[in-house]
Amino acid sequence: MDNADHLTVSDVISQTEQFDAIVLGAGISGLVSASVLLRDGLRRVLIVDEYDHIGGNHIDWSCGGYTFDIGSLIFQDDSPLLAHFPELLPLYIPIEPRWARLNPQGMITTYPISVRDDIFGAGIAETIRIFASVIYARLFQRNMRNAREFARYWIGSRLLYRSGLESYMKRFYGIATDGIDIDLARKRMLWISEHASIRNLIGRALKRKQQGPTNRQMARPKQGFQFLYSAAAERLKRNGAEFQLAADMQAIDKIGGQFQLQLKDRIVTSDRIISTIPIHMAERLCRRDSGRKLETITLIGLYFSFAGDRGFSQSIIYNFSHQGAWKRLTMYSDFYGLVDGREYFTAEVIGNHVGGSTERAERDFRDHVHTNGLFRGDLRLEGSHVLDEAYPIYSKGAALHAAEAIRQLRDFGLESLGRQGGFNYQPTARASTVEAEAALRISVGS
Ligand SMILES: Cc1cc2nc3c(=O)[nH]c(=O)nc-3n(C[C@H](O)[C@H](O)[C@H](O)COP(=O)(O)OP(=O)(O)OC[C@H]3O[C@@H](n4cnc5c(N)ncnc54)[C@H](O)[C@@H]3O)c2cc1C
Numbered sequence: 001m002d003n004a005d006h007l008t009v010s011d012v013i014s015q016t017e018q019f020d021a022i023v024l025g026a027g028i029s030g031l032v033s034a035s036v037l038l039r040d041g042l043r044r045v046l047i048v049d050e051y052d053h054i055g056g057n058h059i060d061w062s063c064g065g066y067t068f069d070i071g072s073l074i075f076q077d078d079s080p081l082l083a084h085f086p087e088l089l090p091l092y093i094p095i096e097p098r099w100a101r102l103n104p105q106g107m108i109t110t111y112p113i114s115v116r117d118d119i120f121g122a123g124i125a126e127t128i129r130i131f132a133s134v135i136y137a138r139l140f141q142r143n144m145r146n147a148r149e150f151a152r153y154w155i156g157s158r159l160l161y162r163s164g165l166e167s168y169m170k171r172f173y174g175i176a177t178d179g180i181d182i183d184l185a186r187k188r189m190l191w192i193s194e195h196a197s198i199r200n201l202i203g204r205a206l207k208r209k210q211q212g213p214t215n216r217q218m219a220r221p222k223q224g225f226q227f228l229y230s231a232a233a234e235r236l237k238r239n240g241a242e243f244q245l246a247a248d249m250q251a252i253d254k255i256g257g258q259f260q261l262q263l264k265d266r267i268v269t270s271d272r273i274i275s276t277i278p279i280h281m282a283e284r285l286c287r288r289d290s291g292r293k294l295e296t297i298t299l300i301g302l303y304f305s306f307a308g309d310r311g312f313s314q315s316i317i318y319n320f321s322h323q324g325a326w327k328r329l330t331m332y333s334d335f336y337g338l339v340d341g342r343e344y345f346t347a348e349v350i351g352n353h354v355g356g357s358t359e360r361a362e363r364d365f366r367d368h369v370h371t372n373g374l375f376r377g378d379l380r381l382e383g384s385h386v387l388d389e390a391y392p393i394y395s396k397g398a399a400l401h402a403a404e405a406i407r408q409l410r411d412f413g414l415e416s417l418g419r420q421g422g423f424n425y426q427p428t429a430r431a432s433t434v435e436a437e438a439a440l441r442i443s444v445g446s
Contacts, residue, residue, distance in 0.1 A: 016260065016267040019046045019242075025276030026243065027056020028081065028429045029418025031232055032436040033274045035084040038239040040440075045241045046268055048261070050277075052246035054229040057390065057419075058429075060220065061303060061383055065339040067222055070301040070385050071348045072316055072330040077216040081433045085232040092218035092228075095335045100314040104164040104321045106372045108312040113155075113195070118163045126162070133158040146396070147185035148177035154196040164320030165192075171319065171327045174297045174352050174393040184394040188425060219335045252285045254413060261285075274440070276418035278389050279405050286412050290405055294398055294423055298351030299390035300361045302326075305344040308377010324368035325353035325361060344382070351386065358384045392423050399423075415439065 020042035023030045026049040034045050053059075059070045075081075075092060082089050101111040109117040119130055133156035144150045147169060151160050160166045169177045169189075186193075220228050233243060248264035252273065260269045275282045280293045315334040319326050326347045333343040347365050354360040362381055369375045392398065402423035409416045417439040419426045426432045 016269045019044045019268055019270040021045045021272040022261055022270045023047045023274045025049055026054045027276055028432040029276040029436045032084055032433045034236055034241050036437055036440045043240045047241055048244045048247045050247055053226055054233050055225045058225045060224045061385060063382055066305055066344045066382055067336055068303040068332055068346045070387055072328055075218045079430045081429045085235060087231040088228060091221045093221060095217050095219045097217055097316055098314040099316045101318040101320045102372060111318055113163050130158045144182055146178045146182055147180035150185040151192055154192045167322045168320045171350050175395055179395050181394050181396050181399055184399060222336050249285055273414050275414050275416045276421040278420040279423055282409055282416055288408060294402055295393040295395060296389045297391050297393060298356055299387045300349040300351045300358055301385040302347045302349060302362055302365060303383040305342045305380045305382050306375055307342045311374040325349050325364045391425050
């Protein structure tokens with residue numbers, strides 16, 4: 001600090017509002033953090049967000065009867081989030097989604113890999129080459145330095161290419177697979193080693209047919225995420241939380257061991273600040289800018305309605321083909337019903353691959369689905385959403401830089417966690433809940 005050197009600690013405290021804790025960000029990590037703190041006995045917690053809504057990047061958009069999410073957002077009835085907010089459960093809509101993928105051969109087939117289509121469908125000669133390349137990789141390509149080498153070791157370079165997994169990984173991670181940190185690849189691509197290890201393959205072959213998932217899949221209510229999360233907000237408010245949304249956060253200073261958060265229209269103080277906002281934003285607020293912004297994916301959500309033959313029956317399709325900047329599409333009309341006879345869906349496009357342009361994203365999507373014989377009929381763009389900071393890009397050195405930035409914030413006293421604050425790709429609200437609980441070193445119910 002200190003821009004308030006001339007004030008004594010008691011002056012500052014008497015002029016400001018005091019909270020037991022301040023939580024930056026009202027996404028899943030922020031809501032769970034507030035819930036944990038209140039359960040832990042704190043009486044007054046302020047939740048501040050620059051967004052004008054609760055739920056962070058759980059964002060929907062409705063127009064003319066259609067209702068879209070920015071991406072594929074699916075929940076489960078056994079999520080630990082429901083231990084914090086049990087009132088959410090009856091508001092969700094039970095769904096029975098099926099997942100598939102578009103492979104490089106233009107087929108809609110099993111996600112994430114199809115032994116029949118990707119291996120045996122390649123013909124005898126190519127099947128032999130695929131198996132030979134797996135054996136070669138297991139024997140001679142054991143040295144793994146990046147995500148590409150990790151995947152190659154497990155499924156061999158021929159299947160990596162033929163299945164389209166490498167193209168999908170590039171789309172998903174936002175950079176070429178040989179630029180992705182090996183440690184992060186191990187963590188995030190565990191499913192490859194689990195599916196491809198010989199022990200597991202034999203184990204699965206000997207076991208009786210695997211049971212399907214025992215939990216129930218759910219979508220948010222048609223009324224949207226605000227309707228859903230206002231139920232959670234009400235519980236938090238009853239327990240002592242206050243929300244300040246659409247907040248203009250200007251600075252965080254430390255005065256006599258107390259944090260002082262300066263908002264445009266008010267100053268609040270607390271002993272404790274939990275930050276779930278992007279690291280560079282927290283650094284800026286604390287005037288501790290490291291000068292290096294961690295790279296993140298910008299996601300463009302294209303909101304389409306459609307009448308005609310879509311060319312597949314599953315609700316969620318992943319793009320594993322070698323072309324196209326879109327990563328995944330979700331048919332919301334399968335969950336909420338048709339509107340005037342029209343289906344509707346969101347296509348998630350990696351913004352970094354189309355120069356951040358919605359027009360290019362739309363053109364690229366239309367060309368690609370046309371080439372692959374999908375969506376034959378009347379395809380109409382109803383709207384779009386550009387989401388910066390959707391999730392981290394794990395380029396080499398990024399994890400180290402994030403850890404260092406988080407450590408510096410912690411030295412200042414700020415606890416930074418969550419998808420943004422922890423620079424951690426948390427695929428689900430479940431992961432965000434578990435990790436927020438762990439970060440605050442509290443186990444629910446204890
Ligand atoms: C496309 C997509 C699909 C997902 N699919 C699923 C799913 O199927 N199931 C599931 O359970 N979860 C899904 N998730 C989300 C998952 O639940 C995350 O783990 C969770 O949303 C992370 O919450 P968070 O509070 O840590 O961070 P976030 O919600 O990412 O953000 C926290 C806070 O950071 C700030 N912030 C974030 N982005 C910006 C920005 N661009 N500009 C300014 N401030 C910003 C805001 O204050 C925000 O409230 C999905 C998320 C996305 C983006």
